[in-house]
Amino acid sequence: MDIVQRFIFEELDVRGALVQLGPVWKQIKRDRDYPAAVETLLGEMAAVTTIIAANLKTPGRITFQLSGHGAVPLLVIDCSETLNLRGFAKSEGPIVGRSVGELLGDGRLLLSLDTKNAPQPYQSYVPLEGETIAEVFEHYLRQSEQAPAALFLAADGDNAAGLFLQKLPAADEKDPDGWRRVAGLAQTVTPGELLSLEAPVLLQRLFHEETLRLFEARTVSHDFLPDWEKVRATLRALGSAEIEAILAEHGEVVVRDDLSNHEYRFDADQARAIFKSPPPTLH
Structure with missing residues (x-):
């Protein structure tokens, strides 16, 4: 566990990544006692932030902040270029519902990206669109990268995981049906499979009829000593x-x-x- 496995479909212009967090996720929420719905939102957000950090064209520290006016006014995940991950959530009052809209209310997504060569961090605000963390970040990726993306996320008390696919510019030229086909296959994944199956096993099970090239897996950590x-x-x-x-x-x-x-x-x-x-x- 605690890895990001990037991959590409050799015969399609489609890329992807699979993140699976175990001990790191437990460390992030240690002694927090989050309600189950809050825990799920934060775990899914940890998974997708790690995926985006691992796919940055210019490596840097990325921070995503979801803020709203509901019972969960704040979710924050921060990930360095070495995939050192941390984060927290704030909740106020009774937790009713499980969707982003029910828990955060109307709000926004803030991205902050700090790279070595930039004089100051880049920041971008996006209104919250979607009722799940996956839908919120799919909307963000469509807006920021102008490319269709599909996200499948899951989290429980022990693990958090996410599967990411993105259609690249030449996809329709290589195979007009390719994106629809692999996105449809990805939709068959279950939360239990995301959280329990090892990355190569899960990818082979989902895409056994496609030609996949796996890149070297990267390790995710939670290494922040008291100061x-x-x-x-x-x-x-x-x-x-x-x-x-x-x-x-x-x-x-x-x-x-x-x-x-x-x-x-x-x-x-x-x-x-x-x-x-x-x-x-x-x-």
Whole structure:
């Protein structure tokens, strides 16, 4: 598990990718206690973000943010060019329904892409179109790449997975029926197959009559160590008066890094000690 398997149909101008997340998905949602519907949305979003990151023409860090005005106002997934993945969801109030419209309400999809050669991250906003994560991202891909795409996503408590197909410019010239045929075959995949079958086995089962070329699979990780010094620097910047006010109200200072899933706790002595030791110097 925790791989992205890219592939191409040799005799068609159609490309694809299959992502399967296991331990990485469990780490992302560790100790979160998301309701089942929220867990499904975030897992599917993790799968499709990983697919898009693995297929970027210019490698970089990509962040997708779904925001709305419903019981789930925010879903965020961030993936680096090395496929280091993290993310979180926010939910408020009772969770009713399972669709994007029911849970997020009207909202938008924000893409942020940070590449090494760009002076600042590229950002793009798209209104939410679709009732599933797959439909939302199919719409996004049609808008951004001007090419038909098909997505099939699944997620549960243990795994998240996604199958992606995209029709490329010369597809109709190579085989006028090719895109319809392979997209139809992909529609037969079940969530159970996506979540449990190894990538080569699943692709062979779905497309055994087509000629597939598999590229080397890439590993997905969730590797974000706690950064206590960065948090101390942030608290130092707030100033001792603000920290004393927080201690007076709560008895401790708690900093939550939702994206990397870390929590930093400082009791009164630890919080005050931040201002006694000099900040690190730069050389």
